[in-house]
Amino acid sequence: MQVPRLHPETIEEVKQRADIVDVISGRVVLRKRGKEFVGLCPFHDEKSPSFTVNQAKQMYYCFGCGAGGNAFKFLMELEKRSFSEVVLDLAKTYQVQVKTVEPEHRQELQRQISLREQLYEISALTAKFYEHALRQTQGQEPLAYLKSERQLSEETIQQFQLGYAPQGWETLYSYLVEQKHYPAQLVEQAGLIVPRKSGGSGYYDRFRNRVMIPIRDTQGRVIGFGGRALGDEQPKYLNSPETELFDKGKTLFALDTAKIAISKADQAVVVEGYFDAIALHAAGIANAVASLGTALSLNQVRQLLRYTDSKQIILNFDADKAGTQAAERAIGEIEKLAYQGEVQLRVLNIPDGKDADEFLKTYSPEQYLELLKTAPLWLDWQLQQMLINQDLKQADTYQQITKKIIKLLTNITDDNQLTHYLQKCAEILSKGDYRLTKMLADNLLNQVINDWGKRLSQDESLTMPLLIRKKLKPSKQYRKQTATSENNRSKESFAAVARTLLEEAEGQLLQIYLHCPEYRQDVRESIEAREVQFSLSHHRFLWHQILNAEILHKMSLQIAPSELILKLQDSLIEYPNQLNQISHLFHLNELSEKNVYRAPLVIRSTLACIEQIISMKRRRIALNMWEKTDAASNCEAALEYHQQFLAEQEWIEELERLRQVNFYDLISVPWSGNF
Numbered sequence: 001m002q003v004p005r006l007h008p009e010t011i012e013e014v015k016q017r018a019d020i021v022d023v024i025s026g027r028v029v030l031r032k033r034g035k036e037f038v039g040l041c042p043f044h045d046e047k048s049p050s051f052t053v054n055q056a057k058q059m060y061y062c063f064g065c066g067a068g069g070n071a072f073k074f075l076m077e078l079e080k081r082s083f084s085e086v087v088l089d090l091a092k093t094y095q096v097q098v099k100t101v102e103p104e105h106r107q108e109l110q111r112q113i114s115l116r117e118q119l120y121e122i123s124a125l126t127a128k129f130y131e132h133a134l135r136q137t138q139g140q141e142p143l144a145y146l147k148s149e150r151q152l153s154e155e156t157i158q159q160f161q162l163g164y165a166p167q168g169w170e171t172l173y174s175y176l177v178e179q180k181h182y183p184a185q186l187v188e189q190a191g192l193i194v195p196r197k198s199g200g201s202g203y204y205d206r207f208r209n210r211v212m213i214p215i216r217d218t219q220g221r222v223i224g225f226g227g228r229a230l231g232d233e234q235p236k237y238l239n240s241p242e243t244e245l246f247d248k249g250k251t252l253f254a255l256d257t258a259k260i261a262i263s264k265a266d267q268a269v270v271v272e273g274y275f276d277a278i279a280l281h282a283a284g285i286a287n288a289v290a291s292l293g294t295a296l297s298l299n300q301v302r303q304l305l306r307y308t309d310s311k312q313i314i315l316n317f318d319a320d321k322a323g324t325q326a327a328e329r330a331i332g333e334i335e336k337l338a339y340q341g342e343v344q345l346r347v348l349n350i351p352d353g354k355d356a357d358e359f360l361k362t363y364s365p366e367q368y369l370e371l372l373k374t375a376p377l378w379l380d381w382q383l384q385q386m387l388i389n390q391d392l393k394q395a396d397t398y399q400q401i402t403k404k405i406i407k408l409l410t411n412i413t414d415d416n417q418l419t420h421y422l423q424k425c426a427e428i429l430s431k432g433d434y435r436l437t438k439m440l441a442d443n444l445l446n447q448v449i450n451d452w453g454k455r456l457s458q459d460e461s462l463t464m465p466l467l468i469r470k471k472l473k474p475s476k477q478y479r480k481q482t483a484t485s486e487n488n489r490s491k492e493s494f495a496a497v498a499r500t501l502l503e504e505a506e507g508q509l510l511q512i513y514l515h516c517p518e519y520r521q522d523v524r525e526s527i528e529a530r531e532v533q534f535s536l537s538h539h540r541f542l543w544h545q546i547l548n549a550e551i552l553h554k555m556s557l558q559i560a561p562s563e564l565i566l567k568l569q570d571s572l573i574e575y576p577n578q579l580n581q582i583s584h585l586f587h588l589n590e591l592s593e594k595n596v597y598r599a600p601l602v603i604r605s606t607l608a609c610i611e612q613i614i615s616m617k618r619r620r621i622a623l624n625m626w627e628k629t630d631a632a633s634n635c636e637a638a639l640e641y642h643q644q645f646l647a648e649q650e651w652i653e654e655l656e657r658l659r660q661v662n663f664y665d666l667i668s669v670p671w672s673g674n675f
């Protein structure tokens with residue numbers, strides 16, 4: 001959506017009203033811990049919470065991935081929206097009147113905001129209309145269907161706002177458009193009516209003679225509908241089309257009522273159909289959601305993972321062919337997460353090909369819970385699927401299965417998992433012959449190692465299980481490549497080590513400046529006295545921003561860290577790229593906190609380190625030039641380069657004494673190489 005520039009007053013007022021804990025807790029489950037709130041970071045996948053929200057500072061920070069900022073930045077990053085869109089949305093939520101810089105745009109703006117609002121309104125009203133119709137004479141048949149065939153209680157029918165779309169082509173149309181005076185175009189945008197193709201103008205109802213199931217977003221607002229045919233009409237299930245409000249790939253049915261149960265049970269169950277989810281909720285198993293008929297998307301999985309600490313998801317799809325394919329597609333979507341152990345995925349197929357709804361008509365909820373407990377992990381499930389109706393005694397079948405198994409094993413990056421499945425697959429292939437199992441396991445491992453070797457020659461940066469790394473010997477070709485590129489490599493590694501050290505040293509210096517007012521004078525004087533500059537551009541950028549902010553706001557050097565950081569964050573909101581690189585400096589973790597305490601030592605050693613790296617670069621250049629110069633023909637120049645080299649050498653050793661005091665234990669990167 002195109003948004004005109006917002007008036008600074010509006011931005012300021014929104015900032016005042018939209019409390020960060022309130023904003024974030026709508027999207028992440030937060031728990032109070034000490035002065036802060038913690039939760040699972042929505043920006044990276046993690047098992048234990050390292051995402052913190054500080055209410056006093058109105059800031060969030062993730063110790064896992066370094067994401068951090070204020071409420072605006074959180075929504076911008078999470079929902080991939082622009083600054084203005086986020087402010088507008090919050091303005092609406094917190095009822096702040098919106099002013100824009102260009103007054104002529106105001107009307108257009110209001111119109112855009114109100115479009116979504118009106119669509120919510122129409123959808124909610126439609127849900128009520130269908131609910132009402134279910135209680136009329138015309139609703140007798142659908143009500144009987146829900147109560148006897150689906151065996152749903154009055155309470156469940158009301159909880160899910162189930163309803164009935166009456167027969168007739170214009171029932172909803174005449175209610176919304178003629179009676180309630182909503183523009184037909186708007187009702188069409190809500191996906192509820194369809195323009196007539198032939199026979200002139202007008203619209204007809206999309207849903208006719210169907211049991212209606214409202215689909216709600218996580219905040220409980222109706223955004224679309226699923227309609228179940230009563231007779232033999234096709235399709236059996238008809239869904240709302242994608243609209244401004246309804247995005248199938250991002251929505252999970254019943255998540256609004258399931259989210260609390262998911263975090264309580266620390267586990268989410270995903271079923272295929274609306275009535276499976278409803279039946280589970282009715283049976284007291286409320287941590288169930290339905291995937292709206294499409295394959296489960298990565299986006300949907302990430303939503304679920306937000307609510308479960310141990311990342312447990314159980315797919316309970318139908319055991320028929322379509323259900324198996326849907327499970328396989330879902331696994332394909334989230335395979336990478338699963339292989340890395342970032343989601344604990346299980347697949348439940350109910351015996352006799354039943355779905356959850358059918359199962360619960362015969363069996364108790366406890367029996368369903370028992371099935372959940374014993375559901376196989378997804379890799380085991382895949383092995384089972386591979387072996388269905390296969391005769392391993394046939395040589396070609398045996399070979400095919402072995403190939404598939406090796407492919408599966410080569411994808412596992414977790415050591416424990418790999419060991420477990422090597423053994424398990426060997427048992428399967430040996431058909432229980434114990435003497436063969438050990439041999440087969442070794443054989444499988446060798447083939448997996450072989451495959452890894454091939455992959456590695458294409459991409460050296462792969463992370464592999466220790467089990468493979470230990471055994472994998474570089475191939476001849478690989479060794480040859482390494483030898484010829486050794487020279488280049490040492491140059492690269494100097495640059496890499498230097499960069500890592502600079503990142504640490506400069507970062508620490510900036511952190512001391514930000515967090516210790518009493519040492520600011522010290523840092524400044526040392527930098528000026530030694531004529532040192534920040535070498536990394538993002539650090540240089542932050543340093544200039546600090547100096548600018550101090551001048552602009554006439555700050556004293558003693559200004560409180562939180563106040564200085566707040567001012568910086570405000571001025572940095574326009575530079576998201578730089579902000580990403582430096583925002584971790586605004587927060588102290590355990591290590592940096594320790595360093596701040598011994599600031600004087602750190603200032604000395606970090607400056608020495610920065611200077612040393614610059615000196616090393618100069619020494620390198622001198623050495624290069626000396627080597628290139630022919631001493632016989634150009635004796636003077638050669639001598640000068642040599643002396644330069646020696647002088648730098650001496651200076652580097654002197655600096656080494658200064659920084660060695662404590663810098664070694666401050667950094668985790670080993671100082672290696674011979675410069």
Ligand SMILES: [Zn+2]
Pocket residue numbers: 041042043044051062063064065066067
């Ligand atoms: Zn994170």
